[in-house]
Amino acid sequence: MKRRDFLRTGIGASLLSGALPLFGGLESVKGMPASTEYDLAAVRGGNGGDMFDRAIEAIGGIGKYVKSRQKVVVKPNIGWDAPPERAANTNPDVVARIVQRCKEAGASEVYVFDNTCNKWDRCYRNSGIEEAVKAAGGKMIPGNTESFYKEVDIPNGVSLKKAKVHKMILESDVFINVPVMKHHSSTRISLAMKNLMGVVWDRKFYHSNDLHQCIADFCTFIKPDLNIIDGYNMMTKNGPRGVSVADVTNLKALIASPDIVAADAAATKMFGLEPSEIGHIKIAHNMRLGNMNLEELSISKQKMA
């Protein structure tokens, strides 16, 4: 590494970690020179891990997001005590490959957690994610008690003004959001923005105070550096938990973007809905938290053999 690179990385990293609470988000310090990479990548036809590799290459490579000695937190959907083939949780292959690539990029630690709906240790185990993450060199950490969460102010939120956020989200340098693409009975679809309900403690507040608005509000507090939507298996109905494998289709898709709204918009279209039909996507777009108009973005579309 050249000295200039080293300094730049070092300063960047310290800014990232130090400035986080001050600016209320990473956007402000990430305004580095515009790159020629795509805004969003969509890949079809491969296995979860390989599709991730293709997608991340198209949006700048893992090195653009993860620098040496950074602490990374990966947030998959591990909400349910269900096996991988039910697609209620993120595919373990995708999560494992992300952890592996982060470690290769020099991450000091890669943490993985979710605030689950079912009993957390059963979810971690039966989703296959715990084993896959450990094998890839990551650390599974719990999120099952309030002691892991810290209350933060969300000044720009409309309905959600305060939330208790998992400390790992607040303390990490890089935040990678890895939802699974699935149907959802109340928000119609569960994607990247919806997945962030798993980093807060009190979800009941969301449900009783305009669910869609709260989901969008949270993104005014923090947006993930990277969103990887796993659509290797997609739950098409009976979501978000699903009843049986009859609810699942083997879509073989993956979407990656630093823009959470754009990623959700693309996945919504793959699901067969329009982004503007989904309350929180539309609200987030209108709040300028991202862009749901895909025609305004440069998109890499790749089909694997």
Next chain:
Amino acid sequence: MNYSKLKKARVIVSLLFFILSISLFLDIYEKYANETVQEILYLQFIPSVMKFLSTFAIGTIGFLIIIALTAFMGRIYCSSICPLGILQDAFAWIARKRSTKKFFYKKKKSYPILRYSLLGITIIGLILSFSTIVTLLDPYSNFGRIMTYLIRPVVVLVNNGLSLLLHKVEVYTLSPVKLVMAPWFIFSFSLALLATITYMSYKRGRLFCNSICPVGTFLGLLSKISFLKIQFKADNCTKCGKCIGACKSECIDIKTFSIDHSRCVDCFNCLTACEDSALVLTAKKQLSADITNNERRTVIATGIGLLLGQTVLADVKTKKDTSKLLVNEKDHPVSPPGSISIKRFNDICTGCGLCVAACPTQVLQPAVKQYGLIGFMQPHMDYLSGFCNFDCRGCGQICPTGAILPITIEEKQLTQLGKAVFVKENCVVYTDGTDCGACSEHCPTKAVNMVPYEGKLLIPEVNQDICIGCGACEHPCPIDAPYKAIFVNGNAIHQAAEKPKEEEQTTAPVEEDFPF
């Protein structure tokens, strides 16, 4: 015979049973979730009797083994297998260590009226299926409640403190566990019990076992006629009194060279204390010591008295009225999966709290008045505390009495404990006009489904045919109790739920590879 080896063996066996029993109740990481584990409790007397009465399973003869063992060599059960007895030995041991008295125990009279009355009441309770009495008096269940409602929370607190410290240095081998305290009434009850037992055993050894415990009294009757007994060799005795000072049951009478075998718990302390070989464990009668006529008369008298008392108890039984709970929301509380019906469950469960300790989601909580008097301290499905995990049947696997049967996971997933009832007037979608659907999200069978409502809103709709009453809807409902917008109304008798239909894919993903 080498009595010190015999005593050592007794201590080792006791500790083994004790530690295994304790570990069942303190398994906070769910390491024990399988059926073989409950065999640790196979020999527990009352649970075994209950299981035998409830299931007539041929394999459930733990109590017969104990009866045979007692008939052979006395109340070895009380010394080595009963966890409450062993716990008392621990207190008594501390008391003796701290005492400077040369002779710690003295010979004391027994309390025949009290102990035979309590035995009689227990038997009547068993016959009439009035399990509250058994619940209150069974030593194993009392021990269970001490562990589940008093000790377990302490262990959870210590674990949570340690795991927080370890997390600070990036070690994640321990993780915090949700701390759930028993209702204060049950907590206080267990605490009072522990205090009583501690005091009694600290002062007077096995007084509880020989005056209150119905199992001790019952086995005591048997051990009077047991084949092997501790007996005096009067010729060798120097009347030093060391045996009396060592006897936790206070049952050795040196004046008449007699031992009250109904109270002797086979701890063998006297055998090792005696330096003159004046006490032996033997089958031969060393010195005739018949049951005194007096005592026999007391037994019969109390028996008759209690028979008369039956009618009173029978009245109490018919008076129980769970339907009074109707006033609020639910016709019936919800009993755990595998309990078949509330009535059956109430009849068998002794409220030991093992399932409460083992339940991974802590949805099983001891009832104070949900079931009425008869179900005091028996577990019920408390959907404010959690909801039943669809893929778990841990309570049935671990229940030592057969009150919760070990049904298969397929059976469990089609057993309807109650029915979800939707209260539109309380629902956020109706009152606030915003999306919610927390109930439908969690529903494992999609008995709660979201259907179109005003505008783009979706509102819950319940299909009770496929509802299993697990509480996955009631628990996450954001409206506080008792105004939940969806709740589970218990089934008095569990019913069969229909299997959710596995419909063909209706919303096939778009044909295009990239529809943008």
